[in-house]
Amino acid sequence: MTDWPVLESQYFMHVVERLPLTIVRGKGARVWDEDGKEYLDFVGGWAVNSLGHCHPAVTKAITEQVQLLIHTSNQFYTVPQLRLAQLLVENSCLDKVFFGNSGAEANEAAIKLARRYGQLKLDGAYEIITTLGSFHGRTLATVAATGQEKFQKSFSPLPTGFVNVKYNSVGAIKSATSKHTCAVMIEPVQGEGGVNIPDNGYLAEVRAWCDQKGILLILDEIQTGIGRMGSLFAYEQYGVEPDIMTLAKGLGSGVAIGAILAKDKAAVFVPGEHGSTFGGNPLACAAGYATLKFVIDNDIPGKVKAVGGYLIQGLAKLKTKFPFITDVRGRGLLVAVEFKDDIAAPLVMDCLKKGLLVNQLKPNAVRFMPPLIIGNGEVDEALGILDSVLLAK
Ligand SMILES: *Cc1c(COP(=O)(O)O)cnc(C)c1O
DSSP states (O other): OHHHOHHHHHHHHHOOOOOOOOOOEETTTTEETTTTOOEESSHHHTTTTTTOOOHHHHHHHHHHHHHSSSOTTSSSSOHHHHHHHHHHHTHHHHHHOESSSHHHHHHHHHHHHHHHHHHHHSSOEEEEEETOOHHHHHOOHHHHSSBHHHHHGGOOOOOOEEEEOTOOOOOHHHHHOOEEEEEEEEOSSSSSTTTBBTTHHHHHHHHHHHHHHTTTEEETTTTTTTTTSSSTTTHHHHTTTSSEEEEEEGTTTTSSSSEEEOOOOGGOTTTTOOOOSTTTOHHHHHHHHHHHHHHHHHHHHHHHHHHHHHHHHHHHHHHHTTTEEEEEEETTTTEEEEEESOOOOHHHHHHHTTEEEEEEETTEEEEOOOOOTHHHHHHHHHHHHHHHHHOOO
């Protein structure tokens, strides 16, 4: 059998410390390696495999689309793109859609749109306030938006026009606001930065401040959107409406797609100001439509709320049993467990050996982002493996 790790070190750029597992097949919440060993997948492709692996509804949609039309230039109308745009608008508070290919691209588009809005409506304001501990992507502008030094330090000079301020502090946003500010960009819950849940009033107060100043509120729902938090979009749980929202991860069930949605007043692009060769192609949009339609028609957000609650309850029991668990937090199926010591790396390895995939969030924390279609049985299975692994710690 080919030694894939050796091939990787020979041919692939060393951008990630991979885990010793080559996945060759997936179905539902499970994946298999070359030897046929089965794993319960609580990483879900980093919150991407919303309907699990190779969901029949998605596989059917892309199989049909791939025989009909894969790509055409965006100078022509295509059916899947417009159907998905309509479905997104009809099920959100936003009015217009543009598709890209990833989360970073969606945020780049949001940044451009906010700057264009600033030029047109805010006397040339261009600055965007973002929060410390956030994650907005890996392109230069989104790295500048990402308030984490570890992602920024190797790539100076970064594009200017971003201010990173304390998360969960309306005061910090207020003090950073100037005549140059055109927008505030935040994740409703910080995902990559630690599953950091803000105080209940935070988003509403930020919304009120943006209204008072006439600046835009951009919500990065790339990780929290499409049912992940137990509502179709996270903003619904906080009683606010963004002016601009970005989506990606869970939208295509694994087919690359990103989306930017805007209220009519903020959708100020005119022809020539933005575009994409691949963005919104029929294949990606067919996957997005199949995913979103299934999520909506089957009340997946409601099920996520229930099963996510069950998972958090089970983890809270483990916390009582193992005092070195210092925190269990999350909403829906975006959940983190934090430990007293830096045991996340060996814990991830031990779980892997026992057939459970979990994500290391920090040296002392792990994250669960399983497919949204899991049931209590899969949660019990995962909790059982975690219990046995923690028992040995
Ligand atoms: C993953 C993520 C991104 C970046 O998405 P890519 O598809 O990796 O470019 C941006 N924002 C948030 C909140 C994310 O979780």
